[in-house]
Amino acid sequence: MKKVLVTGAGGFVGRHSINTLVEHGFEVHAVASKTLPTLSSDCTWHLANLLDHTFIKEVVCQVKPTHLLHFAWCYTVPGQYWKSEDNFLWVQASLELLRQFREQGGERVVMGGTCAEYDWKYGYCSEVVTPRNPDTPYGICKKALQEIVNSYSETTSLSSAWGRIFFPYGDYEYPNRLVSSVILSLLKGEAARCSHGNQIRDFLYVQDVADAFVALLESEVTGAVNIGSGQPIAIKDVVYKIADIIGRSDLVQLGAIASAAKEAPLLVADVTRLSNEVGWLPKFNLEMGLRQAIIWWNNSNYTGLKIE
Incomplete structure (x- = not known):
């Protein structure tokens, strides 16, 4: 059976992915950092501080997921997370999570990225063409993590993809x-x-954002994919x-x-990969x-x- 570990599952996007994952036949294990939400009776909740590598190892060894959907990041208070020092801690935590996932037999990982990785002076953002030149710690850390995940996946033959989120609401x-x-x-x-x-x-409605990530997780598409409306x-x-x-x-x-x-x-996503390769279109x-x-x-x- 497909077994997915969802981090940041109590957050803005993560919580909207749970029911879709259940509907698509996943055994869902959801990780929250402080309190356990009662969002769905069809998934198993785990309380874990992912900045503590001991907790990462414990939850991954316990679940032994086949799939990993990683949304967890520093507390995203508007105006504060762009320059937070926690961004650097989350790079380390995410890499440890990735390593433990593979060591426990994980097969497919998708992580949440951001349009802040791009050089915004170009406006129209393509995964293939647009330079990535972030000017905030948030964007820099996400960019660095994506590059390491790509390299790690190529080295270990782990299937991975990276969803760059634009402007969700809802x-x-x-x-x-x-x-x-x-x-x-x-x-x-x-x-x-x-x-x-x-x-x-x-702008893209948050349920569509979450559904796009589930579609990306179920696909064989690798590398960066913009998650937006286009x-x-x-x-x-x-x-x-x-x-x-x-x-x-x-x-x-x-x-x-x-x-x-x-x-x-101007900041708009080129969604060619999302629509043509992943085969996903928004419902809203x-x-x-x-x-x-x-x-x-x-x-x-x-x-x-x-x-x-």
């Missing part, structure tokens, strides 16, 4: 990120204060789509806050995903109110 997103913060503000009847919003980005859209258009759905366009305030210094005007278009996200946030404890 249920359980950190509340201060763009989409969630706009939704929360408008649901509360408060102004949604944004930058000019002309930046063009590539559809460019201006941030201001996303904001107004949210406002139109909620019915509070009057509360949108573009230009109310400054954009980040040296912010890239932008409006469908935003509606799902709005419903989730409206039913959460963050707003204190309900709308029809």
Whole structure:
């Protein structure tokens, strides 16, 4: 039987992968670092600090997974994780996890990467063409880890792939990120204060992100694969789509806050490998995903109110 170990399984993307993995016939073992979520009765949860190599060895030896889906990384608080020293610790931990996985007979590994590995001045990001020249510790550490994983896989004949995530949004997103913060503000009847919003980005609903990783895990595709929609859209258009759905366009305030210094005007994924080689396409278009996200946030404890 296919047996998968999912790290970061209580996180934003990881938690959405569990039911899909179960539906696809995996025996799922999910790793959480602090508390054990009750997300699914169809998987086995493990409490482990993956920064402690002893815990890594214990959980991998106990589970003996055939597959590894590695999402765990440093706590991704917006504005903080880009320069966190924990990024360097997670490179070490991820390599130890990879080594233990192979030593216990592991066959296929997929790890979560980031569009921050690319040189953002190019805008349109292709795994084959676009240079990788990250300028943050987060991007640098992810880039370094991907290169080592590639080399290790070639040396040991381990099957591996690397999913570079672009701009996910949806249920359980950190509340201060763009989409969630706009939704929360408008649901509360408060102004949604944004930058000019002309930046063009590539957004993908989080369930689609998780499903793309499961498809990549089940495929034989190796190397880096962009995980995005491939559809460019201006941030201001996303904001107004949210406002139109909620019915509070009057509360949108573009230009109310400054954009980040040296912010890239364009960041969009080339999803040719994802669609043609992995054979995966998203189930949610932008409006469908935003509606799902709005419903989730409206039913959460963050707003204190309900709308029809």
